[in-house]
Amino acid sequence: MSGHVHKDYTGAKFGMWLFLFTEVLLFGGLFILYSVYLARYPQAFVAGGAQLNVWFGGANTLILLTSSLMVATSITALRRGATSLCLGLLGGTVACAALFLVNKFFEWSAKIGHGIYPGSAHLKELPPGEMVFFNIYYLTTGLHGIHVVIGAIVLTWTMVFIKTGRVNAHDWVILENAGLYWHLVDLIWIFIFPLYYLILH
Amino acid sequence: MTSAAPASSETSRGFLGEARYPGIFGWIFSTDHKRIGLLYLWCIIAFFCIGATLGVLIRLELWAPGRTIMDAQTYNAVFTLHGVIMIFLFIIPGIPAAFGNLIMPIQLGARDVAFPRLNLLSWWLYIGGAILAVIALFTGGGPPDTGWTFYVPFSTHTTTNVTLATVAVFTIGFSSILTGINFVTTIHRLRAEGMTWTRIPLFTWSLYATAWIQVLATPVLGITVALIFAERVIGTGLFDPAQGGDPIMFQHLFWIYSHPAVYIMVLPGMGVVSDIIPVFARKPAFGYKAIVVSSLAIAFAGSLVWAHHMYTSGMSDLAVMVFSFLTFIVAIPSAVKVFNWLATLYQGSILLDPPLLFALSFILLFTIGGLSGLVVGAAATNIHVHDTHFVVGHFHFTMFGGTGMAFFAALHYWLPKIYGRMYDKAVATVAWGVIFVGFCILYLSMKIVGIMGMPRRYWDYVPEFTGLNQLATAGSWILAVGLVLMFVNLIRGVLYGAPVGANPWGGATLEWQVPSPPPTENFEADPVVTHGPYDFKKAGIL
Numbered sequence: 001m002s003g004h005v006h007k008d009y010t011g012a013k014f015g016m017w018l019f020l021f022t023e024v025l026l027f028g029g030l031f032i033l034y035s036v037y038l039a040r041y042p043q044a045f046v047a048g049g050a051q052l053n054v055w056f057g058g059a060n061t062l063i064l065l066t067s068s069l070m071v072a073t074s075i076t077a078l079r080r081g082a083t084s085l086c087l088g089l090l091g092g093t094v095a096c097a098a099l100f101l102v103n104k105f106f107e108w109s110a111k112i113g114h115g116i117y118p119g120s121a122h123l124k125e126l127p128p129g130e131m132v133f134f135n136i137y138y139l140t141t142g143l144h145g146i147h148v149v150i151g152a153i154v155l156t157w158t159m160v161f162i163k164t165g166r167v168n169a170h171d172w173v174i175l176e177n178a179g180l181y182w183h184l185v186d187l188i189w190i191f192i193f194p195l196y197y198l199i200l201h
Numbered sequence: 202m203t204s205a206a207p208a209s210s211e212t213s214r215g216f217l218g219e220a221r222y223p224g225i226f227g228w229i230f231s232t233d234h235k236r237i238g239l240l241y242l243w244c245i246i247a248f249f250c251i252g253a254t255l256g257v258l259i260r261l262e263l264w265a266p267g268r269t270i271m272d273a274q275t276y277n278a279v280f281t282l283h284g285v286i287m288i289f290l291f292i293i294p295g296i297p298a299a300f301g302n303l304i305m306p307i308q309l310g311a312r313d314v315a316f317p318r319l320n321l322l323s324w325w326l327y328i329g330g331a332i333l334a335v336i337a338l339f340t341g342g343g344p345p346d347t348g349w350t351f352y353v354p355f356s357t358h359t360t361t362n363v364t365l366a367t368v369a370v371f372t373i374g375f376s377s378i379l380t381g382i383n384f385v386t387t388i389h390r391l392r393a394e395g396m397t398w399t400r401i402p403l404f405t406w407s408l409y410a411t412a413w414i415q416v417l418a419t420p421v422l423g424i425t426v427a428l429i430f431a432e433r434v435i436g437t438g439l440f441d442p443a444q445g446g447d448p449i450m451f452q453h454l455f456w457i458y459s460h461p462a463v464y465i466m467v468l469p470g471m472g473v474v475s476d477i478i479p480v481f482a483r484k485p486a487f488g489y490k491a492i493v494v495s496s497l498a499i500a501f502a503g504s505l506v507w508a509h510h511m512y513t514s515g516m517s518d519l520a521v522m523v524f525s526f527l528t529f530i531v532a533i534p535s536a537v538k539v540f541n542w543l544a545t546l547y548q549g550s551i552l553l554d555p556p557l558l559f560a561l562s563f564i565l566l567f568t569i570g571g572l573s574g575l576v577v578g579a580a581a582t583n584i585h586v587h588d589t590h591f592v593v594g595h596f597h598f599t600m601f602g603g604t605g606m607a608f609f610a611a612l613h614y615w616l617p618k619i620y621g622r623m624y625d626k627a628v629a630t631v632a633w634g635v636i637f638v639g640f641c642i643l644y645l646s647m648k649i650v651g652i653m654g655m656p657r658r659y660w661d662y663v664p665e666f667t668g669l670n671q672l673a674t675a676g677s678w679i680l681a682v683g684l685v686l687m688f689v690n691l692i693r694g695v696l697y698g699a700p701v702g703a704n705p706w707g708g709a710t711l712e713w714q715v716p717s718p719p720p721t722e723n724f725e726a727d728p729v730v731t732h733g734p735y736d737f738k739k740a741g742i743l
Binding site: 008010011012014015018019021022023025026027028029030032033036037040041044118119124127128129130131132135136138139143 | 315316319378381382383385386389390391416417418419420421423424425427428431435436437438439444445446447450453454457
């Protein structure tokens with residue numbers, strides 16, 4: 001490529017939005033299974049949902065919403081030239097991601113301590129609907145957890161770009177796309193939280 | 202544009218002669234869409250040859266009842282491998298990834314795709330997935346034996362290496378998604394000045410519709426194979442009745458992707474035919490807008506018919522009727538295309554060159570395949586032919602007779618552009634004839650023996666079916682001979698053929714306005730488009 005590479009910001013964001021669509025559809029498969037099995041085993045899903053700790057879920061919702069706010073403000077900060085503020089906000093977001101995962105670790109550990117995990121002997125003694133509930137709970141939150149990790153890596157990587165000046169006040173589309181990805185991670189949780197922790201009570 | 206290149210005498214090999222890195226690195230690390238396209242093309246042809254060899258072996262085993270050349274377990278592995286290679290490594294990426302990359306940006310008047318590095322990543326993922334698929338054959342509990350559909354409960358219980366195969370499919374699916382995103386963005390953002398939506402060549406339009414399906418359907422396949430992976434590795438029995446799961450939900454999720462995927466396979470083929478027919482009939486495409494709308498309509502309606510693969514799965518009768526009805530709707534835009542192609546040919550001054558011959562055989566074979574699709578799509582007749590060789594014959598007519606023939610048409614149409622050399626047209630015509638005859642003998646016999654009741658995927662059969670099976674096997678040999686002849690002729694043409702100018706066929710789309718082979722960034726100066734893709738008069742061809 002010769003020197004005349006010009007960046008198409010609209011194109012870059014367009015591509016990112018398409019990618020986010022595919023992520024929604026990836027989780028869509030799990031949400032379809034959730035709705036089919038909820039219709040089939042409504043009582044068992046309520047019984048399963050009652051065993052989830054709404055405080056863990058609520059705390060994680062709060063953590064993710066705060067992190068999304070920080071990402072959004074970090075973009076404005078960078079555009080106004082406040083690079084160190086931007087880096088601080090992004091660092092805060094990555095810290096929130098870590099906090100989310102620690103919280104999730106304790107939540108899962110408690111469940112696993114009670115013998116509730118895929119393939120466990122105790123799970124296989126539960127009614128079929130509850131088995132489905134916990135299997136799909138672990139799959140959905142697990143897949144979401146993987147996305148939290150990927151999002152944190154992407155944001156850390158963007159921080160390196162900001163440090164080296166590749167992403168700056170005049171060229172910030174990479175940060176905006178990374179932010180969009182993080183909002184998606186948040187958005188999916190906004191669906192998971194009520195579906196598993198709230199409406200089944 | 203073509204002659205305004207005084208300093209280009211040493212770049213007459215175009216992009217083939219300019220590389221950023223030496224040797225093979227100039228290819229596998231190149232972000233040039235044409236180099237990536239050729240990487241895909243040769244990989245895809247290699248996989249096609251492997252898949253075709255496996256196909257011939259399947260036919261050889263079916264020469265006689267009982268064991269002929271392999272035992273039953275090997276047979277299961279061979280047809281699974283044949284399906285996985287042909288579907289995921291040949292037909293799905295075949296036209297979009299190879300010819301889409303080679304031709305689509307030039308047709309739009311662009312220098313490259315929107316995200317060139319992402320494009321290279323797609324190729325690496327494709328190759329990575331292919332390597333994983335090969336490793337799956339030789340490790341674990343032996344080659345997967347589930348068929349390409351990975352139906353539960355068998356796929357979650359078989360001891361063969363399905364786990365790794367699902368990782369391979371996931372990886373290749375990811376590659377397909379990224380290509381789709383790249384193409385949609387390219388078509389939206391990188392059209393040259395004057396390239397309005399109604400001046401986009403029909404091939405690129407078909408890629409646009411295809412790319413949307415790739416973006417919207419492939420993630421569902423991703424989560425489906427990921428669930429098989431999870432069920433095998435950590436025992437999350439979402440499809441396991443013993444754990445309250447429902448195996449039919451697997452079939453739903455699988456076909457939500459895999460039926461739209463057959464349009465990923467066939468729409469680009471239709472686009473190739475739509476581009477070739479006007480050029481060789483020397484007439485503008487009849488009903489350009491109708492063809493465009495029908496591509497989008499197929500993409501949309503094709504997303505609503507997945508459950509017609511599941512009439513015998515125990516779904517409710519209401520669902521069967523609804524999906525049967527929706528299936529018939531897909532036939533309408535498909536027929537619109539066929540009528541438009543015929544109307545384009547009507548009163549044209551037709552040149553029977555090899556690309557047109559393959560395109561015409563596409564129309565005939567795809568129509569036969571499509572009409573037999575209605576036999577399969579109607580719930581009543583489906584019960585009789587479900588899981589028989591009739592279905593195998595049907596989808597080979599649509600996939601091989603359709604997309605395969607379109608792929609060969611594209612090879613004969615665009616390889617002279619890419620390499621700047623012409624193959625032997627007489628040999629190509631003979632090869633086409635041999636392929637056509639072999640094809641019809643092979644797959645018509647399959648359809649008939651299927652109507653008589655021979656199940657698909659069976660290693661053994663009752664003696665009554667012997668005659669037709671032997672006819673089909675003989676057809677597979679003729680077909681193989683034709684394929685070898687065609688590929689040898691094409692490769693000889695690429696290496697030693699007579700040089701061709703910019704526009705050997707007299708096309709009016711932009712790829713024929715640049716030199717053959719095209720230079721690295723396609724255009725000396727950004728082109729300005731002043732006429733439609735099939736306006737041969739304004740292009741100065743007629």
